[in-house]
Amino acid sequence: MAIEGLEITRHSGPGAAPVHGEYRAHVPGSDHVGRLTWKARGNARIADHTLVPPEIGGRGVAAALVEALVADAKAEGFTIEPQCSYVDAQFRRHPEWAALRAPTAS
DSSP: OOOTTOEEEEEEOSSSSOSEEEEEEEOTTOSOEEEEEEEEETTEEEEEEEEOOGGGTTSSHHHHHHHHHHHHHHHHOOEEEEOSHHHHHHHHHOGGGGGGBOOOOO
8 A cells, every 4th residue: 555645765874885774754744754774785785674663554664665675776786685574575575576686695
C-alpha cells in the first residue's frame, strides 16, 4: 500500500565516495521518520538497519525505503548486501532484484 505524499530523502556522509548513509521516509502529517541505514564496502552498500516507528508502521514505509535503495542501485551501479532481515526478506520476495545482490563475503 503506497502512502500518498510519502517523501524519501537520501543522506550520506561527506565526500564523493561516502562510507555510510541513510534513506529517510517522511510521512505527511507525522513528525516520525522511517530510516534505512547503510555502510559502503567496495561497490556494495550494506543495508544494516530498517527502522520504522510504530506510529507510521504498517503502511508500506519500510518497503518504500528498500525500493528507493534498489532504484538507486539500478541507477548508480552499486550492489546491495542485505544485512538487515527486512531488506533480506524483500530480496527474497523480489527475485528480479537478484543481480543487485552483492556477493556474500567469505
